[in-house]
Amino acid sequence: MEGKKVSESRMIIAQAMNPENANPSGNVHGGDIMKLIDTAGGIAAARHARAHVVTASIDRIDFHHPVYIGDVITLKASVNYVGRTSMEVGVRVEAENVITGQVRHTGSAFLTFVALDAQKKPIQLPPLILETDEDRHRNQEAAKRRQMRLAEKKTT
C-alpha cells in the first residue's frame, strides 16, 4: 500500500469563542474545546485513511491556560504514528486575543483513531511517510505512547 505524508492529512480549524461557549465562571467551557479537539483530530485521521474513523481513546488532554470569550482558537492536528488499523493524532490548541494579537498555547491532546469499513471492521491503513525532523521526533514519541497504551490495555 502506498504511504502518505504527514503533510497530506494535517488539519487546521479556527473558531471564535462566543458567549455560548462560556462556563459558569465566564471562561470557555473545556468540553467545547474537547469536542473541537476530537473534530480536528478525526478529520486528520480520516484524511490519512480516506475512510470513516472512530475515536478509540484519548490518552490525555492538557489545558495549560484558560481560553477567554472573544478569543479565536486554532486547533492544529497531525498524524503522529500509524499502526495497522489505528493511528495517533496530536492536536495543539492555540488561543489568540484578536485585539492585542497575543497567541497562547493553551492545550494539547493525543488521540487514537481507528479506520473502519462499511461493516464497521477495522481496515489496514497506508503507512506514514515522515519527511521532517519534527515528524520523526513526534513519531518516536508516539511509538512509546503506543507501547504504554498496549501494555495498559493488557492489564485491564
Ligand SMILES: CC(C)(COP(=O)(O)OP(=O)(O)OC[C@H]1O[C@@H](n2cnc3c(N)ncnc32)[C@H](O)[C@@H]1OP(=O)(O)O)[C@@H](O)C(=O)NCCC(=O)NCCS
Ligand atoms: C475502536 C474499536 C473499533 C476497536 O475495536 P477492536 O475490536 O478492539 O479492534 P482491534 O482489537 O482489531 O484493534 C484495532 C486497532 O485499534 C487499537 N485499539 C483498540 N482499542 C484501543 C484503545 N482503547 N486505545 C488505543 N488503541 C486502541 C488496537 O491497538 C489496534 O491498532 P493496530 O491495528 O494499529 O495495531 C472499537 O473498540 C470501537 O468501535 N469502539 C467504539 C468507538 C466509538 O464509537 N468512538 C466514539 C465514542 S462515542
